[in-house]
Amino acid sequence: MRNPYEVLGVASTASSADIQKIYRKLAKKLHPDLNPGDKVAEEKFKEVAGAYDLLGDAEKRKRFDAGEVDESGAERPQHHFYRDFAASDEGYPYTDNSGFADFMDRDDAFAELLKRSPRARANMRGEDLHYRLPIEFVESISGANKRLTLPDGGTLDVKIPPGLVDGQVLRLKGKGATGAGKGGPGAALIEVEVLPDHRFTRDGDDILLELPISLSEAVLGRRIRVPTPTGDVTMSVPKASNTGTTLRLKGKGAPHRGGGSGDEFVKLKVVLPKSPDPELEAFVSSWTKGKEFNPREGSLS
Amino acid sequence: MIMSKQEFLTSSGVEAPTLEFWIEQQWLIPAQIDVGMRFSDTDVARARLIQDLKGDFGVNDEGVDVILHLVDQLHGLRRALEQLQRNFQGPSR
Numbered sequence: 001m002r003n004p005y006e007v008l009g010v011a012s013t014a015s016s017a018d019i020q021k022i023y024r025k026l027a028k029k030l031h032p033d034l035n036p037g038d039k040v041a042e043e044k045f046k047e048v049a050g051a052y053d054l055l056g057d058a059e060k061r062k063r064f065d066a067g068e069v070d071e072s073g074a075e076r077p078q079h080h081f082y083r084d085f086a087a088s089d090e091g092y093p094y095t096d097n098s099g100f101a102d103f104m105d106r107d108d109a110f111a112e113l114l115k116r117s118p119r120a121r122a123n124m125r126g127e128d129l130h131y132r133l134p135i136e137f138v139e140s141i142s143g144a145n146k147r148l149t150l151p152d153g154g155t156l157d158v159k160i161p162p163g164l165v166d167g168q169v170l171r172l173k174g175k176g177a178t179g180a181g182k183g184g185p186g187a188a189l190i191e192v193e194v195l196p197d198h199r200f201t202r203d204g205d206d207i208l209l210e211l212p213i214s215l216s217e218a219v220l221g222r223r224i225r226v227p228t229p230t231g232d233v234t235m236s237v238p239k240a241s242n243t244g245t246t247l248r249l250k251g252k253g254a255p256h257r258g259g260g261s262g263d264e265f266v267k268l269k270v271v272l273p274k275s276p277d278p279e280l281e282a283f284v285s286s287w288t289k290g291k292e293f294n295p296r297e298g299s300l301s
Numbered sequence: 302m303i304m305s306k307q308e309f310l311t312s313s314g315v316e317a318p319t320l321e322f323w324i325e326q327q328w329l330i331p332a333q334i335d336v337g338m339r340f341s342d343t344d345v346a347r348a349r350l351i352q353d354l355k356g357d358f359g360v361n362d363e364g365v366d367v368i369l370h371l372v373d374q375l376h377g378l379r380r381a382l383e384q385l386q387r388n389f390q391g392p393s394r
Contacts, residue, residue, distance in 0.1 A: 087376065
């Protein structure tokens, strides 16, 4: 084996951060499982990995620099990479034919060859089965475990990830139709239908809610309980709120994939008491400023 | 070699909650039998690939998802190509 510094192409004074950076860069390019057809890559990768085993570890590097150990001790034990199995018949549960499924559908000699291959027929992956699963709006935000009853009477447990949107298709590998030979089963493709909710609507990762408030809550302000998909929270309605006033509940929307959440927007709607109230009538008729205020000012022709 | 869940955890050095997450993500699909899960050499090698990606390469979970999906497709394509090559050579083999 060559000098590990030469293998990685770094100076013997390189910092450990630099060594890690160079190693990652080389390893990503050379990893045998990312280069399944390249025999040379495996040899190079082993060399690079061995060099990094020595130089990536501060203690070992010190001993190497001091001449206490030589590079021969740095060879990684032989192991089989994933590609060795993926290429054999044992690798079948993971092999995905979607990369050329469209070629097989074509009506030409190439497609015929693919279809005619006896092994493809004998070991064809089972068909993907399509299902539809309606879920409640709240479940689409907070996530849920659902059980789907299949036409043949069986059941399928489906995990709904938080933040799912209407029409999203969940793919359950291996839950489709049984394949032939070693072909393995296909996938279950589950289209999730988010049922409309009488309170919430969704806009991207945000959730919109129209919330009725009383006249006194609008005029004087008050802390009120507000529903969110993950339970009720308390929110302050400020003094002099109006129909259309929109308040934001930060982070109470749908979760983003990869962290964070949208917001819930609460649009207020002022609602008068259901039955006429003499006291309110008396107050409003003696309320001069109220009569002077014309909300339609400028909107009439 | 076929191993049980416990044997798999020991030989791969993967922690039990990590393994659960991987299975949930369908990065690993061990065979299910009456008394639990069975792991093949293929699963062990695939676990090592995931460890390399996450550990040495600094790939995050989202990235692992994408890479595995593409690697699986790549192997599907390689098989198809190999089959085509055989068909061209004729059925004698």
